[in-house]
Amino acid sequence: MPYHVYILASRRNGTLYVGVTNELARRVYEHKQGLVEGFTKRHGIRTLVYVESHNSVIEAIRREKRLKRWNRAWKIELIERDNPEWVDLYDRL
Numbered sequence: 001m002p003y004h005v006y007i008l009a010s011r012r013n014g015t016l017y018v019g020v021t022n023e024l025a026r027r028v029y030e031h032k033q034g035l036v037e038g039f040t041k042r043h044g045i046r047t048l049v050y051v052e053s054h055n056s057v058i059e060a061i062r063r064e065k066r067l068k069r070w071n072r073a074w075k076i077e078l079i080e081r082d083n084p085e086w087v088d089l090y091d092r093l
Helices: 024-032 039-043 057-069 072-082
Strands: 003-009 016-021 047-054
Touching: 003 024, 003 057, 003 072, 016 024, 016 039, 016 057, 016 072, 047 057, 047 072
Parallel strands: none
Antiparallel strands: 003 016, 003 047
16 A cells, blocks of 8 residues: 655645645545644645655655655755646646
8 A cells, every 4th residue: 555745735835734644635635625623724735736655654654754854945846846837736646
């Protein structure tokens, strides 16, 4: 079962959120609909802008924690490397 590390954004260059899940479509849907209480709901973070998959939950969690420690510029560079237009990737799931 793949595990996904993902980044959501409020808008291009807006507020970012890094998460991990084994059911990406369901989890992003929950964020989009405001079903997840907390940071993403408070800040209107709903656009899926980056995803990477891992074979193990340990590997995915390790990567999530590493990305959370990255500075903002590095996260933006990572997003723009694969998604320069900040297109919502949810429609491609």
